[in-house]
Amino acid sequence: MINTFSTANRIISGAGASGHILEEVNRIGATRVLFITDSFIENIGLIDKLSAGFKEAGISRETFSKVQPNPTVHNVEEGLRILIESKADMLIAVGGGSPIDAAKAIAIAINNKPPLSQYMGYQKIPKPGIPVIAIPTTAGTGSEVTKVTVISDTETDVKMMIFDDYLLPEVALIDYELTLTMPAALTAHVGIDTLTHGIEAYVSKKSCAMTDALALSCIRLVAENLEIAWNDLNNKTAREGMAMAACHGGMAFTNSSVCLIHGMSRPLGVQFHLPHGLSNAVLLPTVTKFSISGAAHKYAQIARAMGMAKNTDTDEAANLDLIIGLEALNRRLKVPRLRDCKGIEKAKFHEVLHKMADDALASGSPQNNPIVPSKDEIIKLYQEAW
Template sequence: MSFNLVAPRFMLVGGGAVAEVASVLQKFGLTRPLVVTDPFMVSSGLVRRCIDPLEAAGIKVTVFSDTVPEPTDTVVKAGVASLRQGDHDCLIGFGGGSPIDTAKAMTILAMGDAPMSAYKVPFQADAAKLPVIAIPTTAGTGSEATRFTVITDTARDEKMLISGLGALPLAAIVDYELTFTVPKRTTADTGVDSLTHALEAYVSRRANPFSDAQALAAMGLIGANLRTAFHEPRNAAAREAMMLGAMQAGIAFTNASVALVHGMSRPIGAHFHVPHGLSNAMLLPAVTRFGLASATARYAEASRRIGFAAASDDAETAAGKLADGLVALNAELGVPTPKEFGIDHAVWEGRLDLMAEQALASGSPANNPRVPDKAEIVALYRAVWSANA
């Protein structure tokens, strides 16, 4: 077996690690960062956790904070304009997955004058203008460790997957203390997002021994700690475990790829503005049940690692407990169905063909243990409309 492995060149992990941001930049001779963040990080003052150590080290900081929750090509374009106005030598993505994804897309788009759509898969975006240092403030996307970014084409209502070494951060600072104030809804959605990353990486047709090790470790951490982090936001041990699990899940899927859940999730986000982790959660039980018979042993081991099945359960029993356990997890975390989220049923039905086409075009469904056709994807969308059964 041969396979490729990618990861950031340097990762600093631990409580309070963000205070070392200046020394991380100095390791690579970087002194002129553009911090890419969002309005809440600025208004809440959390971004100062990144800016203050830089300024204390004599590093001048410029901030671009016009990012949006689900990054768009228009925001990325505005970010590139801001980038070109200064003499910057790196980008720091500070925040949830959206600011980090925006920073990644900015450094790719800054390579030339082509639109963002020119870089979507199957194009390999291996070149970047400047390096990115990623500092996540949620335990979910794993974007700090991946070679992917997802950007919405506003003209077409399409979430574009951008893939390549150009999107891989040079370095990451993973500090769980930044997640203490994350709201419960965000904790739940990003937590299920990271669980989805690990599970899909493990059952992916592109899985390998390295990604398997990361995915299994991530599922163990997330399965044991997601509920605690949700119910007890200040529980340091749970927050630390979730942050590490999210990072490992990111490493897993950047080396094995995600599958059908993500392929179907992106169109829901693009058309109905459902946060990415939440749309993953809506889909996860039904899509998992769809693939069980095609990779029973793998789904069974995932179920055991997450904690849904016992070590003594046979494969078929353990796999069945995985799908049931995901339904129960969604219920405990208050995950709404698309209907409960407030999506109009007629509009949902009217978009199903297009969403199925966009899901297939992303390439992710081809990694699934059971590869669906368009009709099966439409049927799955219908199944999750009112119940993740």
């Protein structure tokens, strides 16, 4: 079997890695830069800090800071308008997965005809975009090293997954010091998002030896660092470990694919504006329990890698410990049940169950799951997670 592996062209990591931004802009040869971010990042002055020295180096910069959580087609269109007006030849994405995903979509939109929806799915983008430097400020999505962008279409209520090599950032600057401002709840949610990436990449039907190694590294790093980072937000060792976990998880899943959890997570984000990390976290134990018999040995290895089971335990015992352990992890990190998430009303939840199940299946991710569910099984899983 032939496997293909791809990731960001250049990855620079460690404390102060973001300080290499001017060097990388010059190396690529850009002279007009557009930052893509959200209002919080702009308001705390991070863009000004990162772009210090640009003017003296003859590089102009503008900022588009209206990216919202679960970025929309409108965000992309507005960012594209600013890109055209500014005549920028490079994008620099700063923030969590939302600004980075938006920047990827804006970068390819400049050279590819609308609508964006025609590129939903796998390898459908005909032309490359302009270069993107990705600077994550959360340790969660791994979007800085993936060929995936997820954009919400508010007209159809669909969270579109677009998967293409042309979406890979040119440079990822992974500076864990930028994650030190994350509050505890966000640390938990994006951390379990990272764990979900590692787990799904490892059990995916498209996994291979290279993605398995990265996925297991991601899983181990989360087990070693997430709760420490959550309990001590300024623990630099734990923050660095989680930044590396997110990177390894991103490299793994972008080459082996995510599975059912992500397929079910995206509709929750569209219908209830649930942050992506939280929607993955609330689904992780329930969907893992459903999927476990389809890849029993691999799930047992996950339990062992996380220290939830011993190497001498049988796969069956390890799998039971994994489910118990994931449920306990959510409780310790104060991850709510679906019914307790802000903005989810029971009546609407039941009203949109069929559409969410249809959209989950249409995304393509559930087809990579160890057990491929039916629509009725997805509806039942949503109800169990409630």
